[in-house]
Structures are given as structure tokens and as C-alpha cells.
Amino acid sequence: MLARYKPYLQLAPLTAVLLLFVAAPLVLVVVVSFFRSDGFDTIPAFTFENYHAILSSGLTASLYLKMIKYAAMTWAASLVIGFFVAYFLVFHVRNRNLAIGLFLVCTVPFWTSNVIRMISWMPVLAEQGVVNSALLKLGLIRVPLRILLFSDFSVVLAYVHLFTIFMIVPIFNSMSRIDRNLFEAALDAGASRLDTLRLVVLPLTKSGIVMGSIFVVTLVMGDFYVVKVMSGGGSASVVSAMYDNVSTLLFPPAAASAVILLLILTVLIAILTRFVDVRQELVQQP
């Protein structure tokens, strides 16, 4: 008798946590997104006004376009860097312990806070910063480059710096599982190193790439702080617009905007997971 309920009992704590801290707040957000707001108070109602305002606004489109642009650029850069860092660690460092050691070194910057890592770019990129002074000294430029800071460049740079690790980890994980014998087989079959990379390694790390992409894309789409600081306030994001709403207590429009972002990201992730069986990826293969 007890045996029948045992699995449920084991599941209960996690279920309770998920219901309480994930499902319940989400339901609340959805409910509030239909409320009305008069600037001073939030009034329970059932109105599509908030959704209508968001979906019919040119602002929404331009915010999403901007964030998609950032996400795409960050994704491409972190994919290239992440793939080759992982490749190097897995296939070029012969000593397994050294590889793991180097892998841990990759995570060292993450022992400090996000904010500090981002803000430390400022003295590097500023008009009188390290990069500009160096270029001026070398005589490569006459006037300091102003595009380095408070621009799309600085935003994407910060994203890549902050989020590439989330690409490295899953790719590293997938690559570690590749059977080394495949390389010998490829070599015997006459494949060049590039062919091996393209025809053997890439397909076998697909799942890691997809996982990393999910991390990077959702992190960028959900960001408002990096955009705010690194663009010098010159650029807005979907979430920063939400934040501006919340800051003047316009909870219902913010909630509606959150629901829309959630739906878009869910669809995006659903599409991405078409390419890979995440469940299988997480289970240790025999």
C-alpha cells in the first residue's frame, strides 16, 4: 500500500515548491494583466486594454527588434567563442585534470558579481580609457573613439562577456561524451581535421549548442540592467520598459507585457528544443 504512494510522496516537496514559487506567482501575473490601472491604484477588472495597447504600439515592435538584434549578435559571438573554448579544453588538453582545471578557470570571473564585471568595462572603454589611450599612443587614431562606450557595441560586448560561460558549459559537456574512437575512424576514412570538426564533432555537440543558445537568448531577452548601464541609458529593452511601468505603479500594463514576453520565449524555446532531446541530454548515458 505504502509503496504505491511512495513516488508521489517523493515528488510532493518539489511539486509544492514549484506550485508555490513558480505557478502561483505566474497565475497572479496573468490575472493582474487583465486589471485596470488609473495611475494611483490597480483596479480589478477584466479588460484586454493592456494587451491591446502593447500589441498595437510601434514601441513594442521596436523594443523586440532591438532585443532580437542584441540576442542574435550575442548568440553568434558566444557560440563561436564557446564552441572553440570547449573544443580546445576537451580535445587539445590531453590531461583530463588539467582540462577540468582550465574549465574551472573559465568560471573564475563569475566569483564576482555581474554588476562589477559589467562596470569594470567602463574605464576600459571610456573616452580617456585604456583602449583609447593605447590607440592614441600608438598613433592609430587621432581622436578618441566614442563608439566604444554607450553604444550597441558596448552592450553586446558586456553580454558576450557575461553570458559566454553559459555556452561553454553545455558544449563542454556534450563534447566530453564524444567517443574518441570516432576520430580515428574519421581519420581512417580519409577525413581532414576540418571535415572531422564539421561532420563528426558539430553534429554530436548539437544538443549542447541548443542548450547554450537557450540560456544566452533568454538571458539577453530578459535583461534590463546591462542595456541600461552599457548603453548609458541610451537604449531601452523590453524589460526596462516594464520596469518603467512598475516604477510608477502601472502594474497591469507591466504584467501584460511580462505575459507577452513569456509567451514569445516559450515559443522560441519550444522551437529550439525541436532540435534536441533535452531529457536525454540530462540523463547520463550508459
Next chain:
Amino acid sequence: MNDETEPSVAPPQEADAAALSSGRRRLLKAAAATVGTALAGVPIAGFPQIMKRDFQGITLRHIGVSYAVQREIGEQASKDLGFKIEMQNLDTSASITRFVTQPSSVDIADMEGWQVKVAMARGLLQGIDSKKILEFDGILPIFTTGVYEGRKISRQGISPYEVMYTDGPEAKKIVEGQQQWLTFLPQVFNADSLGYRPDKVGREVSEWKDLIDPKFSGRAAILDIPNIGIMDAAQALESRGDLVYGNKGNMTRKEIDTTIDALIALKKKGHFRASWSTFEQSVELMASGEVFIQSMWSPAVTAVLEKGIPCVYAPVGIKPNGKEGYRGWCNGMSLMKHLSGKKLEAAYEYLNWYYSGWQGAYVARHGYYSPVPRTAKLQMTSAEFEYWYMGKPAAEIIKSDHGQPIGAVGSVRDGGSLAQRFSNIACWNTVMDENQYMVQRWNEFKAA
């Protein structure tokens, strides 16, 4: 003393209803006098001894923005009062959200006028009995009567006077005109203006239109808190002659559109180098030389000066043609509804401590003002008071609160005396009726 510029107004009413009140006040003055101005910062030993027993174990949580709710002030208050004051800082939006969503986790809410309006609409506050505020008659009339230096204060935006009074201890609604009960007790205030680097700009700036002067293209920054950023933009457009606003603090949709369209046009031309939303960011932008002119707060100018970099707080007093003027703001303390009994009594002790002078002197050295200058005066050297409150040339080197010299002998504070600044307020920080629309359009400017 020159009556014209003396900021403290109403003569102390010795025939005050509460005999205790004037007695206490005399004691305060006597104590402060004996300690002497040289020891400013060591206030009023003696009187808190009685309270120390009464309020043991009580902790008051005072929550608000970092420039109004300062840790040092809380520590001094705890020391003087004998019970614990816990200061907690949140940004403007996070603090009002906290008051609204978790009112019982706050004892004393530190708010601006427009936030009082929000809090009152939601019934979060209880009335403050002005009869229990010992220095109530010392509060500048900007707040109590809405008249200052013979001029009615501007009613563009939400002035502190307009939201200060309520109908009774239950604080059901805001009432205009003097009442016994208060929604909030003003504690720190100032006028915001433009700040600029005189070494880079090369001339005096006294008009808002300089913020959008093409000469400073790529070298200007604007405040990115939508409610007040748009007012700075409006000041600049009005100054340039683009349009005249009915009420910069409560624009019509058409006025909002005109303002934002102009901002977007400027941004497309690369006029704004950045926009800032925290005090520190504004200091960094100016000190690093990225920006030459921007919306700025007076203490941020002080902070740039402390780094040894020249910076001026533009004197944008109202011109004879009625243009220009500062944007005023005021933070005050409100008592949350749940306070009662001993805790409520302690809260009143705390409010009275705020007006006893130490805080007024402390904030003055940061470039702010206390609504009760007459007690602040007792806690400052006369040179300090003359410099900060009266706008007179410095008789000695003026030091910041951190001991850094920020004013040479003979230098004058930018913007002049308290009276000059505050008889020149064009508008007050606000939340507009068209707020939702405005925030949306502001984001279009940000995303452009």
C-alpha cells in the same frame, strides 16, 4: 541680519499651546549653545536620557531613497534617542512599490509629494498631529502656507504644500489649506537644475535651452526617470521657445507628444551622449568628461567638485519674461497606518529629532536644505550657515561632510541663497494624469 534673505520666517511663538513645547525648544537652544558651534555634530547631550528608558527595545524602520534617508543620520538619531532607527534605501520606484505592497514592513515612509498622493489614494498613512511637532512653527512657509518671499509658490507639478494636509488622524483624503493633521513632514528639499563643466563649456549657463544647444551635441545627458526627465526636457523646450506649457507638471497628450518628438529628433542627431538614473552615474558622466552639460542635482555637483574637477550648478532663476526656473522637490516622512502605542510615540520623538538641527546641518553640507533652518543654524559654524543657507561668500574654507575642501574663501554657492532658489521654482516633481501614456512615449524616446 538682513531680513530680505533670512530664510527662517515665523517668529518663534512663545505663546505656543504646549508649554512643554517652548520649554523643550529653549532647552534645545541652550544645550546647543553650550556645546557651541565649534562642536557642531555633537548635539544636545542630556535630553534623550529619559527616553532611553521608555523606548527600550523599539526599532523604527525608516525607508526611502538614498539621498533622503541617510545611514549617518539614522546612526546619530539612534545614539541621541536611545532606540534603534533602521535606515533602508531603495530607489524611488522600489520604495513606493514597497510601501504599497508591504505597508506593514515599513514604519516611516520617506516620500515625495507625488508619492504621498499615491499613498493617500491607497489609504496607507495616518495623520501626523502637527501639535506634537515642536518645531512646526519653524517650518518654512513654502511648505506650510505655499507662499514664499511674498510670492505664491509654483503650482506646476505637485508642490509639497498641496499634499501636506489631511482631514484627521485617519488621513482619509488630502485637504488643501492649513490643517492640524499632516500627510507627511517635510525633511529635506532642494531645487534641481543643470550642471555643467565650465572648463569645457566656456561661458555661463543660466537657461535650460543650453541643454539642447547643438553646440553641445554628443556632450549632453538627460535624467532618465520618466516623471522628472520629461520636465527637464519641457523646461529646455519652453526656454528655446518651442512652446509654452499649460502645466509642465501635468501635460496634455499633445504636449507630451511635442516634447517626446523633439527629444527623439535630438537623439537621432546624436545630441545625447547618455542618460542617467542614479546620482553616481551623473557624477561619473561629468567627472569623466563624457558629458559637458546635463540635468543635475546639487550634491552631485558637490561630489564632482570633491574630485577636484570644476563643475557648476547652473543658476536658472526665473527670468523677467517668466521663463526658466528650478525644478523643486521635497522628501518628507510619513507615519504608516499600523504604528500605534509606544512605537507611535517613538516615531514622534524621531520626527522631532529630525527637526532639532543635527540633520539640517548634515544635509546642508551636502547641498540640501532642512525645512527648519533655524535649528540647523545652531549646529553649524556661522561661516557654514552663511555659505549654505544664505548664499554669502565663504568666510572660511568650506568643507564637505567628508572633510574635503569644496569652497575657497570668498567663493559663493551656485544658485545663491535658499531664498533665491526657492522663490524661483518653476515646477515640482510630479506624476501626471497622463502618466501611462507619458511613460510609453518616454520609452519610445529611449528605444529610438
